[in-house]
Amino acid sequence: MDTYLDLLKLILPELLITHFDLVRNTKNGEVIHLYFEERKTPPTEQISRVLTAHGFHKEITIQDFPLRGNTVYLHLKRRRWLDKTTKEIV
Secondary structure, three states: HHHHHHHHHHOOOOHHHHHEEEEEEEEEEOEEEEEEOOOOOOHHHOOOOOOEEEEEEOOEEEEEEEEOEEEEEEEEEEEEEEEEOOOOOO
């Protein structure tokens, strides 16, 4: 598993690998789709609040640099957080 993560860190930004999990990938011809979900770790800037995971925001798609002649799309799902005290969605 560590080798897999090390390889991803060489190809993708390390920030993406440290905060998101790769949950699925597909390859259709010369197009690669990589699907990521944000890890269930509350944001450090919100550490003073009592947060609980509350689903995901709408998925965004980013076209990344080509990889060995293949077009690469990154599909990211950021986690929604619910402040238990104020009931505010973060």
